[in-house]
Amino acid sequence: xxxxxxxxxxxxxxxxxxxxxxxxxxxxxxxxxxxxxxxxxxxxxxxxxxxxxxxxxxxxxxxxxxxxxxxxxxxxxxxxxxxxxxxxxxxxxxxxxxxxxxxxxxxxxxxxxxxxxxxxxxxxxxxxxxxxxxxxxxxxxxxxxxxxxxxxxxxxxxxxxxxxxxxxxxxxxxxxxxxxxxxxxxxxxxxxxxxxxxxxxxxxxxxxxxxxxxxxxxxxxxxxxxxxxxxxxxxxxxxxxxxxxxxxxxxxxxxxxxxxxxxxxxxxxxxxxxxxxxxxxxxxxxxxxxxxxxxxxxxxxxxxxxxxxxxxxxxxxxxxxxxxxxxxxxxxxxxxxxxxxxxxxxxxxxxxxxxxxxxxxxxxxxxxxxxxxxxxxxxxx
Ligand code: GLA
Numbered sequence: 001x002x003x004x005x006x007x008x009x010x011x012x013x014x015x016x017x018x019x020x021x022x023x024x025x026x027x028x029x030x031x032x033x034x035x036x037x038x039x040x041x042x043x044x045x046x047x048x049x050x051x052x053x054x055x056x057x058x059x060x061x062x063x064x065x066x067x068x069x070x071x072x073x074x075x076x077x078x079x080x081x082x083x084x085x086x087x088x089x090x091x092x093x094x095x096x097x098x099x100x101x102x103x104x105x106x107x108x109x110x111x112x113x114x115x116x117x118x119x120x121x122x123x124x125x126x127x128x129x130x131x132x133x134x135x136x137x138x139x140x141x142x143x144x145x146x147x148x149x150x151x152x153x154x155x156x157x158x159x160x161x162x163x164x165x166x167x168x169x170x171x172x173x174x175x176x177x178x179x180x181x182x183x184x185x186x187x188x189x190x191x192x193x194x195x196x197x198x199x200x201x202x203x204x205x206x207x208x209x210x211x212x213x214x215x216x217x218x219x220x221x222x223x224x225x226x227x228x229x230x231x232x233x234x235x236x237x238x239x240x241x242x243x244x245x246x247x248x249x250x251x252x253x254x255x256x257x258x259x260x261x262x263x264x265x266x267x268x269x270x271x272x273x274x275x276x277x278x279x280x281x282x283x284x285x286x287x288x289x290x291x292x293x294x295x296x297x298x299x300x301x302x303x304x305x306x307x308x309x310x311x312x313x314x315x316x317x318x319x320x321x322x323x324x325x326x327x328x329x330x331x332x333x334x335x336x337x338x339x340x341x342x343x344x345x346x347x348x349x350x351x352x353x354x355x356x357x358x359x360x361x362x363x364x365x366x367x368x369x370x371x372x373x374x375x376x377x378x379x380x381x
Pocket of ligand 1: 030031032033034035121163164165166167331332333
């Protein structure tokens with residue numbers, strides 16, 4: 001992929017680019033907790049986005065998407081978001097750098113990727129690759145963590161999704177064979193060795209992406225914020241649902257309106273599950289780990305209501321298949337992938353059974369994507 005990007009760049013702009021790479025991410029557990037200062041347990045994957053970039057001495061930025069075979073041009077001193085356009089991820093990061101006081105000039109850029117499904121956060125991978133590339137080309141002294149925060153802000157302002165920090169963080173900080181136990185209050189992490197023994201992590205791509213996923217995401221976030229405002233009556237210091245102990249759920253139920261309680265319950269209990277699951281993985285107790293994945297799915301589906309018929313079917317069917325340790329929907333929801341931990345000796349059977357059952361029920365041919373935990377963003381030599 002690096003060669004393909006370099007060749008496209010050279011063909012278009014005539015010189016050699018610097019190439020930055022940033023991976024997509026998976027999340028073992030901890031969904032919809034990052035924007036409530038909670039815990040999450042993601043990891044970077046091998047697949048990602050490659051960005052070839054070089055200064056051009058102009059004030060114009062010339063962009064080329066190798067995958068869409070599409071160009072886009074903007075002026076570095078005057079630009080604004082364009083509805084639903086991939087260039088927003090690039091302009092958004094450039095804008096954040098400029099607002100932070102970094103001086104940018106015109107640049108040429110060609111990018112492409114091999115992220116095989118939606119739900120692996122290609123947008124965060126693109127933003128982090130851009131941030132890493134810009135920082136290298138303009139010789140900016142800018143920390144990885146700042147790039148992560150600019151990428152997140154860029155997505156809020158230029159793509160209109162009020163996402164948390166998990167995706168850009170995992171893309172930037174990923175480590176081979178490790179999951180990141182990330183605390184989204186302090187924005188710091190512990191690396192946890194992910195030894196799955198004779199088991200493999202496998203994503204199942206539902207191949208659906210329901211409309212309104214972005215607006216539903218923002219609504220869920222608002223519902224959590226509303227719960228926090230109400231709960232301050234008895235937890236005056238609370239800044240997020242992270243501050244509500246899981247043992248207080250009964251008390252919380254009495255205070256919150258019926259439509260808000262299940263949402264709050266999901267976040268509070270999911271944060272607890274992340275601690276339990278990371279401990280279980282550390283201790284090598286895969287059965288406990290798998291049970292927590294199932295509980296996470298049920299909570300996301302029934303209480304937080306971000307699943308859909310296709311994801312529910314894939315997860316529920318998987319729980320009954322031999323060799324499956326755990327299965328749940330992964331990411332923001334309303335489509336994308338499930339994440340599954342399956343005994344190596346049963347992987348083929350798992351794929352065959354799930355493929356036919358899903359095809360029969362939804363007339364969709366699911367994809368199976370093996371994933372391995374990999375290194376985060378970097379400049380490629
Ligand atoms: C999306 C967001 C993340 C996170 C997940 C749900 O991927 O970008 O910040 O909230 O959904 O866990």
